[in-house]
Structures are given as C-alpha cells and as structure tokens.
Amino acid sequence: MGKPSRRDFLKIIGASGAALLAGRGEATASEAHQVNNETIGMLYDATRCVGCKACMAACKRVNSDYGSLSYERATFDTDGLWDAPQDLSGSTRTLIKLFKESDKQWSYVKYSCMHCQKPSCVSVCPVSAMTRDKLTGTVDYNKDTCIGCRYCQIACAFSIPKFQWNKAIPQIVKCDLCKNTNLLNKGITACAETCPVGAITFGKRKDLLAEANNRLRENPGKYINRIYGEKEVGGTNHLYLSGMEFNKLGLPVLKDEAPAEFSEKIQHTIYKGFIAPVALYSTLCFIAIKNMKGNNDADKKTAEHEKKGEKTNEP
Amino acid sequence: MSHDEYQRYDAKILTPSFIVLLAFTLIGFALIAVRFIKGIGAVSNMSDGYPWGIWITYDVATGTAIACGGYAMAILIYIRNRMHYHPMIRSAILTSMFGYGLAGFSVMVDVGRPWNAYNFFIPSKWQVNSAMFEVALCVMAYTTVLLLEFLPAVLTTLEKTEWKTLQLLLDILYSRMGMERPERIGDRLDKVKDLAAWLKPRLDKVLIFIIVLGITLPTMHQSSLGSLLLIASTKLHPLWYTGFLPLLFLINCMFIGYSIAILESVISCYAFKRPFETKELSGMARIIPWLTVIWLSVVIGDLAWRGQIGAALALDFYSGFFLLEFCLVAGGSLLMFSGKKRESIRWLFVSAVLIVLGGALYRFNVYLIGFNPGKGWHYFPALAELLITVGIVAFEILGYQVLVKILPVLPRLHTRQQLDAEHGVAEKA
Numbered sequence: 162m163g164k165p166s167r168r169d170f171l172k173i174i175g176a177s178g179a180a181l182l183a184g185r186g187e188a189t190a191s192e193a194h195q196v197n198n199e200t201i202g203m204l205y206d207a208t209r210c211v212g213c214k215a216c217m218a219a220c221k222r223v224n225s226d227y228g229s230l231s232y233e234r235a236t237f238d239t240d241g242l243w244d245a246p247q248d249l250s251g252s253t254r255t256l257i258k259l260f261k262e263s264d265k266q267w268s269y270v271k272y273s274c275m276h277c278q279k280p281s282c283v284s285v286c287p288v289s290a291m292t293r294d295k296l297t298g299t300v301d302y303n304k305d306t307c308i309g310c311r312y313c314q315i316a317c318a319f320s321i322p323k324f325q326w327n328k329a330i331p332q333i334v335k336c337d338l339c340k341n342t343n344l345l346n347k348g349i350t351a352c353a354e355t356c357p358v359g360a361i362t363f364g365k366r367k368d369l370l371a372e373a374n375n376r377l378r379e380n381p382g383k384y385i386n387r388i389y390g391e392k393e394v395g396g397t398n399h400l401y402l403s404g405m406e407f408n409k410l411g412l413p414v415l416k417d418e419a420p421a422e423f424s425e426k427i428q429h430t431i432y433k434g435f436i437a438p439v440a441l442y443s444t445l446c447f448i449a450i451k452n453m454k455g456n457n458d459a460d461k462k463t464a465e466h467e468k469k470g471e472k473t474n475e476p
Numbered sequence: 477m478s479h480d481e482y483q484r485y486d487a488k489i490l491t492p493s494f495i496v497l498l499a500f501t502l503i504g505f506a507l508i509a510v511r512f513i514k515g516i517g518a519v520s521n522m523s524d525g526y527p528w529g530i531w532i533t534y535d536v537a538t539g540t541a542i543a544c545g546g547y548a549m550a551i552l553i554y555i556r557n558r559m560h561y562h563p564m565i566r567s568a569i570l571t572s573m574f575g576y577g578l579a580g581f582s583v584m585v586d587v588g589r590p591w592n593a594y595n596f597f598i599p600s601k602w603q604v605n606s607a608m609f610e611v612a613l614c615v616m617a618y619t620t621v622l623l624l625e626f627l628p629a630v631l632t633t634l635e636k637t638e639w640k641t642l643q644l645l646l647d648i649l650y651s652r653m654g655m656e657r658p659e660r661i662g663d664r665l666d667k668v669k670d671l672a673a674w675l676k677p678r679l680d681k682v683l684i685f686i687i688v689l690g691i692t693l694p695t696m697h698q699s700s701l702g703s704l705l706l707i708a709s710t711k712l713h714p715l716w717y718t719g720f721l722p723l724l725f726l727i728n729c730m731f732i733g734y735s736i737a738i739l740e741s742v743i744s745c746y747a748f749k750r751p752f753e754t755k756e757l758s759g760m761a762r763i764i765p766w767l768t769v770i771w772l773s774v775v776i777g778d779l780a781w782r783g784q785i786g787a788a789l790a791l792d793f794y795s796g797f798f799l800l801e802f803c804l805v806a807g808g809s810l811l812m813f814s815g816k817k818r819e820s821i822r823w824l825f826v827s828a829v830l831i832v833l834g835g836a837l838y839r840f841n842v843y844l845i846g847f848n849p850g851k852g853w854h855y856f857p858a859l860a861e862l863l864i865t866v867g868i869v870a871f872e873i874l875g876y877q878v879l880v881k882i883l884p885v886l887p888r889l890h891t892r893q894q895l896d897a898e899h900g901v902a903e904k905a
C-alpha cells in the first residue's frame with residue numbers, strides 16, 4: 162500500500178461525514194422528552210393536611226420581599242397573618258383549599274406550581290423569561306426578561322402563573338421552590354419546612370415517588386391508588402396523594418403526553434432548519450420575477466406598437 | 477409598473493366623519509394612558525383565567541387577518557400574474573400597513589412589560605419553540621416591508637411637491653417673528669426632493685424582492701397565529717383544537733384578505749363617489765369560493781376524523797358559534813359561486829361581508845369563545861377595554877382617509893377606463 166490516494170481521502174471524508182450526520186441524528190432523537198428523577202420537587206399528601214394554612218403564611222413571609230414582589234398589606238396586618246386569599250394570584254404563590262362533597266367526604270388541597278418535566282410555559286415563552294433548571298428541575302421566572310404577554314398563562318394546563326393586573330409595573334407570579342430564599346438558606350422549601358403534620362415532603366423526585374408508593378402500599382384503601390403528577394403532562398415534580406378523586410380537588414384530568422411536545426413537533430416540522438420559508442421565498446421570487454419580465458416585454462411591445470401607429474398616422 | 481396608475485383624491489380633509497373618528501381616537505388613547513398609569517386591570521376585564529381578551533383576539537388575531545388585503549392582492553398580482561389588478565394594490569397596502577402597525581401598537585398596550593420587548597432582538601433570549609416568538613418577529617418584519625412597499629407613494633409625492641403648505645406656514649411664521657426667511661431652508665427642501673428622486677428608481681429595482689418578502693412573511697405568521705393555540709390542548713374546545721390550526725388560519729386569512737379587498741374598494745368608491753371597480757372585483761371574487769371550499773373541507777374532514785361531528789351538531793353554546801361561523805363562510809361562498817351575483821356590486825358586497833364575518837368569528841371562536849380555562853372563569857370585555865379597541869380602529873380609518881387625500885394611493889380614474897377599453901379589445905380579439 163502506498164500513500165492514500167485522493168480518492169481514498171474523499172472516501173474517508175465522506176464516511177466520517179456520514180458518521181457525524183448519523184451521530185447527530187441520534188442526538189436529536191434522544192432530545193425527545195425524558196423524565197429526570199434526580200430533580201427536586203414536593204409530595205403533598207392531602208390525607209395528612211389539616212388545612213392550617215401555615216404553609217401559605219410561611220410562603221408569603223419568606224418570599225414576599227424577594228424581587229419586586231412585595232405584597233400589598235393592610236396597615237393593621239403587616240405580618241400578613243389575616244391575609245386570606247381565595248385563589249392563587251399576583252400576590253399568592255401557594256394556596257390551601259377545601260373541597261367538601263359531604264360531611265364525611267372532604268379534602269384539603271394545596272395549589273402551587275407543578276414544576277413540570279416538560280413545562281408548557283417554558284416552551285411558549287418568546288423571550289426565555291420562563292426557564293427550567295436542568296439540574297434541579299425548578300421552573301423559574303425572570304421578570305427582567307419578561308415582556309408580560311401572558312402566553313404562559315394561556316399555556317399552563319394547571320393555570321398556575323398569575324399576573325398582577327392592578328399594577329402599572331406588573332409581573333408574573335408563581336412558585337419557584339424558594340430558589341432564592343428558603344432553599345438557598347436552609348435547603349428546604351418554606352412550606353415543607355413549616356408544615357406541622359408532614360403533609361408536604363421535599364426531596365428528589367425519585368425519593369418522593371418511592372415514598373408515595375410506600376404509602377400507597379402500606380395503607381390500602383386510604384388513598385386513590387395513584388400518584389397525581391407521576392405521568393400527567395409528561396410528569397411533574399409536584400406530586401399528589403389523595404383520598405378523593407384528584408379532579409374533585411380541582412386537579413385537571415390530563416393526558417400523559419406533554420402538550421408542548423405536540424405543539425413543538427408541529428412548529429419544528431414547519432420551521433426545521435428554516436428550509437421551508439427560504440424555499441417558499443425563492444420559489445415565489447422566481448415566479449414573481451418571471452411574471453414581471455413577461456409583463457415588461459408585453460408593455461414594450463405595446464409601446465412599440467403605439468409608436469409605429471403614431472408614425473403611420475403622422476403623414 | 478409606472479406610478480401614474482395612482483392618483484391623489486382631492487377633497488377636504490376636515491369632514492364630519494373626520495371629527496367623529498378623531499373623537500373616538502382621542503377617547504381610546506386617553507384610556508390607554510389610564511392603562512399605563514393604573515395597570516391593565518383598571519381598564520379591562522381580563523383575568524388569570526382569560527389572560528388574552530379582546531385586544532389580542534380582535535386587534536391582533538383578527539385585525540391582522542383583516543389587514544391581509546395587501547397580502548392577498550400581492551399573491552394575485554405577482555404570483556398569479558394578474559397585472560391588471562395592479563392599480564388596486566396601493567390602497568390595499570395602505571390598509572394593511574395600518575392594520576399591522578396598529579396590531580403591533582395594540583400588543584404594546586396589551587403586554588404588561590413592554591419595555592422588555594428589546595429582548596426579541598437579543599439572540600441569547602430567543603426561544604424558537606415559541607409560536608409567539610415567530611409571530612412577533614414576522615409581524616415586525618412585515619410591518620417594515622409594508623412601509624417599504626408604501627414608500628414609492630411617499631417618494632413620488634415628495635419628488636413632485638412644491639411644499640406649498642410648508643412654504644405658506646414658514647412665511648407666516650417668519651413674518652410673525654418679523655424676520656427674513658433664510659435661503660438655506662429652500663435649499664434643504666430641495667435636497668429632500670433630490671434625495672427622493674434619487675431613491676425612487678433604486679427602490680423600484682429591488683421592490684419586487686421586498687414584495688415577495690411581503691408574501692412570504694404573512695404566510696409564516698398567519699399560520700403561526702393558529703399555532704399559538706396548539707399548546708392549549710386542555711383549554712380550547714375540541715371543535716377548534718386541532719393540529720390543523722396553522723393551515724386553517726392561513727387559508728382563513730387568504731379568503732378574508734380577498735373579501736376585505738372587495739369591501740375596501742366598494743366602500744371607498746362609495747364614500748369618495750368614484751365609479752365601482754365591478755370588473756376587477758368580480759374577477760377577484762371568483763377566487764374566494766375555492767379557498768373557502770378548501771377551508772370548509774379541511775374543517776369538516778378534521779372534525780370527522782377526530783369524531784367531533786356530533787359535538788358540532790349538538791346545538792349547545794359552542795356548537796351554536798361553530799355553526800354560525802360555518803354558515804356565514806359557506807353562505808357567502810355560495811353567493812360568490814354564482815357568476816351573475818358576482819357581477820352585481822350589491823351581492824358582491826353582501827357575500828364579502830358574510831365571509832369576513834364568518835372568518836373573523838372563526839378567530840374569535842379559537843381565541844376567546846371556544847377557550848375555557850376551567851370552572852369559575854368568565855370574560856366579557858369591559859367598556860373601557862372595548863373603547864380602546866374602537867379608538868385604535870377609528871385611528872386606522874382616520875389615517876386611511878387622510879393619507880388617500882395627500883398621497884397618490886387610489887387607482888387613477890382615466891387609466892382605469894383605458895385599461896378597461898384595452899381589456900375589452902383583447903377579449904374581442
């Protein structure tokens with residue numbers, strides 16, 4: 162064997178190129194949604210909750226002063242002790258509600274951001290103000306980027322992001338797992354730290370799932386035999402156990418596929434590599450220029466025709 | 477394409493309708509001021525359940541479709557090669573320009589933190605998964621394209637102007653101040669004229685590339701306006717939630733575009749007491765029913781495929797609005813299929829109105845009426861919220877009225893008759 166010929170060289174280049182492309186193909190395939198159970202979240206056990214709302218007060222106490230989000234408080238209630246919101250809002254990130262079917266059938270439920278594995282709000286935010294931390298799985302909001310279009314509110318299947326409707330400088334408000342406050346200082350969310358009956362467990366998703374499954378196994382008949390959030394919309398990091406049907410607690414019945422997967426699939430099909438728009442533009446250019454030329458020629462011909470006509474008329 | 481195809485409409489600017497429109501505009505803008513001082517909640521009934529109200533639904537989603545006259549005309553003229561419609565394009569572009577410009581303006585009123593909008597131009601903030609990102613960039617680009625497309629009208633005027641009003645104003649101003657008018661003002665004005673004369677042929681040369689861009693961009697963002705709701709799989713009623721939303725929105729904006737071009741022509745001819753462009757309009761009306769037939773077949777086929785025909789005929793709240801939308805579009809199209817009715821301005825007008833209403837209702841159905849965020853949420857626009865939209869629309873009509881009186885926008889009348897004559901000869905031959 163002598164020196165590799167030019168042809169061999171090209172072969173090698175071609176082969177490595179193909180390998181690269183193939184590798185790339187695999188990479189894009191694996192980009193499809195995968196659940197990461199190492200991320201952090203919370204497990205709320207509705208059968209343990211006594212509805213004391215200590216978590217709500219703790220959330221407000223800890224998070225109220227973070228960023229520009231200082232709550233309007235009545236002058237007689239500077240600690241926010243008597244603040245009794247009806248729903249999540251631009252000043253409430255977590256909420257306890259009571260759902261009562263009869264005197265025997267009732268349950269509390271806690272609302273806050275579900276911290277989805279494939280969040281719709283992150284998928285739709287046009288300026289990346291909503292982000293999901295790859296390491297912790299926390300879905301966070303950055304008011305310094307947000308344009309206030311409220312598309313996240315349209316997108317969220319749980320209607321979690323809330324907007325400050327009555328502020329001249331409004332922002333979106335939602336739970337960020339105390340990312341910049343309690344979690345930073347004490348390593349646990351304020352609500353989970355405060356709960357006096359252990360209804361809120363904070364931890365890694367895999368540990369939360371194991372714990373939830375444990376409780377389901379050890380207490381047959383106490384729970385609806387399912388963990389809400391395990392599979393819903395591609396999995397959430399806020400998980401629920403309950404003795405009542407979840408949809409009765411205001412938790413919507415949802416498919417396992419994340420809505421963002423479907424919408425992104427369509428958007429990506431149309432705009433893959435920006436090929437379709439460029440192809441459309443060039444094709445249209447080709448047609449339009451051809452048409453213009455045809456017409457200009459026709460114009461010239463008629464113009465010449467007219468000139469000839471004028472000449473013959475002259476004498 | 478010569479610029480002699482267009483003419484200015486010589487008439488008084490200060491008419492009664494001008495004053496009425498101005499009043500609505502001022503009310504609207506005053507309320508916009510309130511919105512910026514006291515927050516969106518002070519003027520609107522939007523809520524966390526219905527975060528998009530009439531401003532997005534009408535001003536943006538429907539308003540840009542109604543502003544698709546320029547897009548539809550450009551396809552007809554440059555792609556389908558019907559150059560004899562060319563005299564009609566400038567007024568279509570003017571209305572599109574207003575429609576899109578004001579849709580952009582409405583967005584700035586609607587969004588909560590408009591000062592952060594510069595993030596659209598920072599690549600590290602781009603979020604290409606978001607249909608909103610695509611819509612925002614495309615609409616901004618298209619508004620620029622429309623401005624460029626309209627620029628020849630401004631340049632022609634600048635080139636030929638003698639600055640009579642301005643000269644008069646300056647004379648008054650300087651005589652009031654008791655000063656001699658300096659020479660250099662005249663020089664500067666001449667320079668502007670020279671610049672316009674220099675720019676015009678150069679713009680004409682590249683204009684076709686801009687025009688084609690003006691066809692590509694609406695194709696992209698009008699379909700993306702449908703894609704916006706693809707994420708709301710749990711909130712949008714199954715009658716309207718489908719993977720075909722982008723396609724339906726695209727076809728929808730085309731037939732609205734042609735219908736609105738017909739309406740604009742009829743209304744402006746009526747208002748400005750010009751002869752109706754019956755021949756052009758009936759030719760254009762021939763295209764519409766084909767588009768609506770495709771659209772209606774996609775709608776029905778999709779409903780059948782998803783097993784929702786029953787829901788469509790259930791005669792409940794949602795089915796009612798669906799059937800209304802469907803019948804308006806289908807009814808208008810049926811009228812337009814008849815060649816005789818297409819020749820009558822009255823029937824053209826009626827069928828175009830039906831189709832625009834039906835097409836617009838479809839967009840309302842997708843963005844508001846069929847949108848259900850869950851129990852306990854209700855939305856009906858507040859008076860102030862409506863008045864802001866009315867103010868913006870009034871401003872749009874006002875601007876059109878004024879601009880056709882100072883710039884050559886409307887088709888030149890005598891050329892039009894010539895063209896008709898030529899057309900007649902060609903047909904006979």
